[in-house]
Amino acid sequence: MSGGDAMLEVSNISRSFGGVRALGGLSLSVAQGSITGLIGPNGAGKTTMFGVISGFVAPDTGSVTYRGADITREPAHLRARRGIARTFQIVQPFAGLSVGENIAVGSYLRHAKPSEARARAEAVARRVGLGAMLDQPASALTVSGRKRLELARALATEPDLLLLDEVLAGLNPSEIRDILPVIHDIRASGVTILMIEHVMQAVMALCDDIFVMAQGRMIAEGKPDAVCRDPQVIEAYLGHGAAARMQEAGNA
Amino acid sequence: MTYPPEIVAEAVVGGLLTGSVYALVALGLTLVYGVLHIINFAHGALLTCAMFAVWALVTFTGISPYTAIIPLAVVFFAVGYVLQRYLIGPASHGDDSNILLVTLGLSIAIENALLATFHADTRNLDGDFGFQVVEIGPMLISRPKLIGFAASLIVAGLLWLLLKRTDTGRAIRAVAKEKLGARLMGIEVGHIFGITFGLGCACLAVAACLLMPSFYVNPRVGNAFVLVAFTIVVLGGMGSVPGALLGGLFIGVVESLGGLLLGDSLGQLGIFIIFILVLLFRPTGLFGARA
Amino acid sequence: MKRSEWLFLVALLAALALVPLLASNLVINFLVTALIVALAALGWNILGGLGGQISFGHAAFFGTGAYVTELLQLRLGANAWAAAVAGIAAGALVGLAIGAAVFRARLRGSYFALVTLAFAEVLRILANALDVTGGASGLLLPLQPGAAHFQFDQRSVFAWIGIACVGAVLLLTRHMMNSRFGAHLAAVRENEDAARALGVDILATKLRAITLSAAITAAAGVFYVQYFLYLDANIGYGTWISIEALLAAIIGGVGTMAGPLIGALALHGLGELTRGFAGSITGIDLVIFGLLLVAAIAFAPAGIVGAWKRYVGGRRNA
Ligand SMILES: Nc1ncnc2c1ncn2[C@@H]1O[C@H](COP(=O)(O)OP(=O)(O)O)[C@@H](O)[C@H]1O
Ligand SMILES: [Mg+2]
Numbered sequence: 001m002s003g004g005d006a007m008l009e010v011s012n013i014s015r016s017f018g019g020v021r022a023l024g025g026l027s028l029s030v031a032q033g034s035i036t037g038l039i040g041p042n043g044a045g046k047t048t049m050f051g052v053i054s055g056f057v058a059p060d061t062g063s064v065t066y067r068g069a070d071i072t073r074e075p076a077h078l079r080a081r082r083g084i085a086r087t088f089q090i091v092q093p094f095a096g097l098s099v100g101e102n103i104a105v106g107s108y109l110r111h112a113k114p115s116e117a118r119a120r121a122e123a124v125a126r127r128v129g130l131g132a133m134l135d136q137p138a139s140a141l142t143v144s145g146r147k148r149l150e151l152a153r154a155l156a157t158e159p160d161l162l163l164l165d166e167v168l169a170g171l172n173p174s175e176i177r178d179i180l181p182v183i184h185d186i187r188a189s190g191v192t193i194l195m196i197e198h199v200m201q202a203v204m205a206l207c208d209d210i211f212v213m214a215q216g217r218m219i220a221e222g223k224p225d226a227v228c229r230d231p232q233v234i235e236a237y238l239g240h241g242a243a244a245r246m247q248e249a250g251n252a
Numbered sequence: 253m254t255y256p257p258e259i260v261a262e263a264v265v266g267g268l269l270t271g272s273v274y275a276l277v278a279l280g281l282t283l284v285y286g287v288l289h290i291i292n293f294a295h296g297a298l299l300t301c302a303m304f305a306v307w308a309l310v311t312f313t314g315i316s317p318y319t320a321i322i323p324l325a326v327v328f329f330a331v332g333y334v335l336q337r338y339l340i341g342p343a344s345h346g347d348d349s350n351i352l353l354v355t356l357g358l359s360i361a362i363e364n365a366l367l368a369t370f371h372a373d374t375r376n377l378d379g380d381f382g383f384q385v386v387e388i389g390p391m392l393i394s395r396p397k398l399i400g401f402a403a404s405l406i407v408a409g410l411l412w413l414l415l416k417r418t419d420t421g422r423a424i425r426a427v428a429k430e431k432l433g434a435r436l437m438g439i440e441v442g443h444i445f446g447i448t449f450g451l452g453c454a455c456l457a458v459a460a461c462l463l464m465p466s467f468y469v470n471p472r473v474g475n476a477f478v479l480v481a482f483t484i485v486v487l488g489g490m491g492s493v494p495g496a497l498l499g500g501l502f503i504g505v506v507e508s509l510g511g512l513l514l515g516d517s518l519g520q521l522g523i524f525i526i527f528i529l530v531l532l533f534r535p536t537g538l539f540g541a542r543a
Numbered sequence: 544m545k546r547s548e549w550l551f552l553v554a555l556l557a558a559l560a561l562v563p564l565l566a567s568n569l570v571i572n573f574l575v576t577a578l579i580v581a582l583a584a585l586g587w588n589i590l591g592g593l594g595g596q597i598s599f600g601h602a603a604f605f606g607t608g609a610y611v612t613e614l615l616q617l618r619l620g621a622n623a624w625a626a627a628v629a630g631i632a633a634g635a636l637v638g639l640a641i642g643a644a645v646f647r648a649r650l651r652g653s654y655f656a657l658v659t660l661a662f663a664e665v666l667r668i669l670a671n672a673l674d675v676t677g678g679a680s681g682l683l684l685p686l687q688p689g690a691a692h693f694q695f696d697q698r699s700v701f702a703w704i705g706i707a708c709v710g711a712v713l714l715l716t717r718h719m720m721n722s723r724f725g726a727h728l729a730a731v732r733e734n735e736d737a738a739r740a741l742g743v744d745i746l747a748t749k750l751r752a753i754t755l756s757a758a759i760t761a762a763a764g765v766f767y768v769q770y771f772l773y774l775d776a777n778i779g780y781g782t783w784i785s786i787e788a789l790l791a792a793i794i795g796g797v798g799t800m801a802g803p804l805i806g807a808l809a810l811h812g813l814g815e816l817t818r819g820f821a822g823s824i825t826g827i828d829l830v831i832f833g834l835l836l837v838a839a840i841a842f843a844p845a846g847i848v849g850a851w852k853r854y855v856g857g858r859r860n861a
Binding site for chain 3: 054055056075076077080081085086088092093094095096097101104105106108109112114117153154156157
């Protein structure tokens with residue numbers, strides 16, 4: 001993907017935790033208006049990458065550029081104001097607040113007036129299928145409800161770039177079927193999406209471009225069908241990373 | 253204003269001796285923090301309680317405060333175990349700030365129960381403890397403080413051995429490291445929490461026995477100790493046993509020199525300021541503690 | 544906040560306003576003291592209840608309000624009302640300064656509680672040692688009854704001013720809870736990471752909260768000194784007010800609007816009762832308060848107000 005209209009450019013990012021090298025100097029870019037997938041086995045460093053993009057994890061090297069501005073050192077809340085929103089793989093609801101209040105925290109980002117913020121929150125809740133639960137405590141939601149709440153809060157900030165970290169994980173097939181159109185619809189409304197996903201059928205159905213990570217490296221990128229046939233990708237998945245490691249050891 | 257070197261040396265040594273007992277108080281606190289990851293705000297009130305117990309034992313039965321060490325340590329171990337296992341643990345629903353508030357509530361209740369029973373008067377042990385001194389070179393050193401120093405080091409050593417060499421110690425360390433993992437290994441976490449809290453209280457009982465011959469007790473005396481103890485724990489790195497020992501000695505010297513140079517109340521000020529500065533700038537402690 | 548709760552609060556304040564017309568000086572004295580604690584607790588609740596940052600050191604703000612008000616009058620001959628405003632502003636400033644140091648260092652939970660306590664203790668020791676604050680013998684504000692001096696012959700006037708202040712702070716709290724700032728504060732209390740991801744500036748939110756919280760508690764200190772006319776380090780910066788503010792807010796109902804007022808009245812009422820039964824044994828009331836705090840955490844995390852709501856809710860559903 002070499003389009004000059006990249007909305008987000010991540011280049012040469014590395015990050016270690018103690019001795020563990022979670023990200024080993026990798027780059028990716030997301031085109032305006034696309035749905036881009038970020039896939040790879042567990043522990044590949046995908047969530048850490050989201051942390052770097054959204055301002056939760058400071059990279060050791062490399063840079064993050066959003067719409068031409070270098071935001072590598074910018075605090076998370078300022079990135080949200082720029083229009084980057086994220087969900088958390090491990091859901092982080094405001095457990096003591098109602099569903100409506102949870103979402104309103106997001107909509108207050110663009111609407112200072114309480115009545116407007118609440119109205120926006122209600123609209124977003126309906127959009128993701130939480131319209132009937134506005135007054136329920138967030139702690140009472142099911143797994144699928146919590147995932148929707150993550151999505152709703154992020155959407156309520158009216159982002160231009162939405163980072164979705166495994167929003168489909170833990171949902172059953174019918175719940176996934178319900179939520180795929182919502183994601184389509186979000187893109188149709190002009191929001192660019194970068195999504196981490198394990199559910200391959202969803203990735204194939206939704207994504208324009210795909211980046212594949214394994215062990216902190218980018219091992220492939222391209223269109224969905226091409227990526228699927230890539231031997232390195234197959235190995236990374238089937239071998240759960242072990243094959244790649246053996247190959248590396250062999251090369252060394 | 254300059255001070256003759258003997259006076260300064262005496263203040264330093266005096267500070268080290270007092271500091272060793274502070275260290276013992278802090279040891280109980282840091283042990284509980286290291287394992288339960290909780291701040292026991294009732295630590296000072298429990299110390300006051302132990303000091304009154306020593307006072308009452310010595311005054312009414314005539315035994316020596318040093319004879320009281322073992323029975324009192326056993327009793328306080330039991331008290332600590334029961335408090336943690338059957339009160340603090342269940343009442344706080346496993347939430348850290350709840351634990352802080354529950355132990356705050358306990359400390360208010362204990363302190364004021366002592367106030368209601370013993371009134372606000374300050375009490376000392378009868379006897380000639382204050383006059384027992386040992387000459388070391390040009391310095392006159394209080395004998396009870398010297399005993400306190402030696403005994404504190406011994407207790408710290410015993411505690412360290414217990415943690416490193418016994419099965420209970422291994423279980424405590426396992427729980428401190430990884431609660432869930434320890435539970436999976438079949439360790440009963442609630443029991444270990446109780447034992448740890450009990451050990452912390454036993455340290456207090458020993459500290460009380462060592463303090464009383466050279467100190468006094470009133471219902472509020474624990475307040476002064478609790479922030480000192482927190483300062484030591486923070487200095488030494490939360491949860492670190494050697495850190496608490498070093499921190500205790502250091503704070504003892506700071507307080508003693510501060511008192512000499514600035515007067516007693518401003519010497520206290522130095523401790524609080526150290527506490528604040530360490531928390532703001534080195535929250536992991538000064539003495540080699542890990543993050 | 545529901546309409547019925549709001550009506551209840553208005554009725555409660557109106558009933559309190561009637562008390563001075565009917566009761567003896569002793570009762571009015573009780574009421575004013577409880578109102579001072581209620582005000583301090585309402586301040587505490589903004590930071591501790593709504594913001595989830597539990598402070599053990601609100602005495603730092605109470606004492607600053609009291610000392611600045613008294614010192615400006617004593618040393619510079621300032622007008623009492625101007626001094627009161629300055630006292631509140633100074634309390635807010637101390638709150639902002641402590642907050643800037645502590646929140647920048649990312650201290651939270653138990654660390655935050657302990658460091659606030661240490662700040663209050665530093666101020667107490669200084670006030671006790673310095674000449675300007677009268678040292679250990681404290682400061683006496685000369686008796687000058689008259690509205691211009693914020694002093695009144697009749698205690699009932701103080702009670703009414705206190706009720707008005709509490710009412711004003713309740714209105715402010717309600718407005719705040721329904722605003723963007725209130726939503727941000729709740730978000731910060733519940734989950735800082737999620738809040739940041741939604742564009743909430745954690746530091747700015749906490750700083751606003753501690754400044755507002757400190758200003759209200761400082762107002763309680765101002766009120767204290769104008770009413771009792773005497774101040775020393777153990778009153779102004781002593782742990783008693785940090786503890787009473789916390790107890791009233793938590794036992795009344797942490798994070799609820801009415802909790803601090805209900806808690807302060809309940810605690811002081813209970814205090815009077817135990818003193819009535821147990822005579823002059825000092826400490827008994829605080830023993831009970833300490834145990835009540837434990838009981839509240841164990842059985843009624845939302846305090847009296849929460850327990851009441853549950854009871855009413857239970858009856859309605861039954
Ligand atoms: N905060 C952290 N501290 C230590 N190690 C971390 C931290 N965050 C991630 N890691 C490590 O980085 C690696 C990548 O993790 P992650 O980004 O969550 O992978 P993925 O989302 O692809 O499953 C893992 O080995 C993980 O243990
Ligand atoms: Mg992940």
